[in-house]
Amino acid sequence: MTNVDRTVAASAAAVFGDRLELAERFVGLLTEHGVERGLIGPREVERLWDRHILNSAVVGEQMPNEARVVDVGSGAGLPGIPLAIARPDLQIVLVEPMARRVAWLDEVVETLGLTSVIVLRGRAEESSIKDDVAGADVVTARAVAPLAKLCGWCLPLLRVGGRLVALKGTSAVEEIERDRQAVARLGGADPRVETCGADVLDVPTTVVVVDRVATTRRRTRKDQGAYRA
Ligand SMILES: C[S@@+](CC[C@H](N)C(=O)[O-])C[C@H]1O[C@@H](n2cnc3c(N)ncnc32)[C@H](O)[C@@H]1O
Numbered sequence: 171m172t173n174v175d176r177t178v179a180a181s182a183a184a185v186f187g188d189r190l191e192l193a194e195r196f197v198g199l200l201t202e203h204g205v206e207r208g209l210i211g212p213r214e215v216e217r218l219w220d221r222h223i224l225n226s227a228v229v230g231e232q233m234p235n236e237a238r239v240v241d242v243g244s245g246a247g248l249p250g251i252p253l254a255i256a257r258p259d260l261q262i263v264l265v266e267p268m269a270r271r272v273a274w275l276d277e278v279v280e281t282l283g284l285t286s287v288i289v290l291r292g293r294a295e296e297s298s299i300k301d302d303v304a305g306a307d308v309v310t311a312r313a314v315a316p317l318a319k320l321c322g323w324c325l326p327l328l329r330v331g332g333r334l335v336a337l338k339g340t341s342a343v344e345e346i347e348r349d350r351q352a353v354a355r356l357g358g359a360d361p362r363v364e365t366c367g368a369d370v371l372d373v374p375t376t377v378v379v380v381d382r383v384a385t386t387r388r389r390t391r392k393d394q395g396a397y398r399a
Pocket residue numbers: 242243244245246247248249265266267268271292293294295311312313314323
């Protein structure tokens with residue numbers, strides 16, 4: 171085993187504890203089927219643990235116990251599946267529009283026996299999805315859309331006081347600066363960069379966190395006193 175492997179093994183044991191075997195089985199499924207099913211690129215197989223699985227699982231640090239979580243654009247199951255393995259107390263809904271990815275997610279959930287996870291087919295902004303998952307405590311998204319667009323799709327799924335946790339990497343600060351006004355217009359407050367997994371990962375995960383506040387209501391003529399008696 172190389173030093174890199176040893177570091178990853180120690181991190182995986184710390185992050186997944188007695189559910190490490192489930193994480194290993196998920197990595198096994200992705201290694202066997204991920205490329206052929208168009209879920210991950212061929213170069214990703216070598217770095218599944220450090221670039222995909224561990225960095226997804228640690229975002230649970232941003233989530234209260236027993237939170238209701240929606241993972242928008244789950245794709246191969248990231249971050250939703252590693253999160254569900256590391257944090258079985260969370261209730262997680264994976265939202266994904268593409269039929270073949272939904273089929274994959276259903277298979278993974280069934281094979282690993284992840285009873286805290288459900289999979290919904292659709293786009294986050296569709297009314298049927300909103301009807302099913304609105305009022306969530308946390309929405310996660312990884313590699314789905316730029317911050318302003320993501321807030322437009324995801325903030326309506328949150329309860330007031332809930333939070334969007336977007337896995338963003340090196341673009342995080344720049345996206346906040348660029349989209350700050352749009353985020354506020356969409357009912358998002360205090361966009362900020364946080365890191366997760368600093369205690370267990372060599373490269374912690376960078377996320378943008380946005381709190382959901384009440385959406386600003388457009389002022390009507392009545393609000394402005396036009397109809398005052
Ligand atoms: C680049 S992939 C990332 C997948 C996964 N989150 C990951 O990190 O590997 C983006 C995913 O977002 C999904 N997606 C795109 N627009 C969406 C929307 N409006 N609502 C929900 N999912 C969406 C796509 O189908 C795709 O699976």
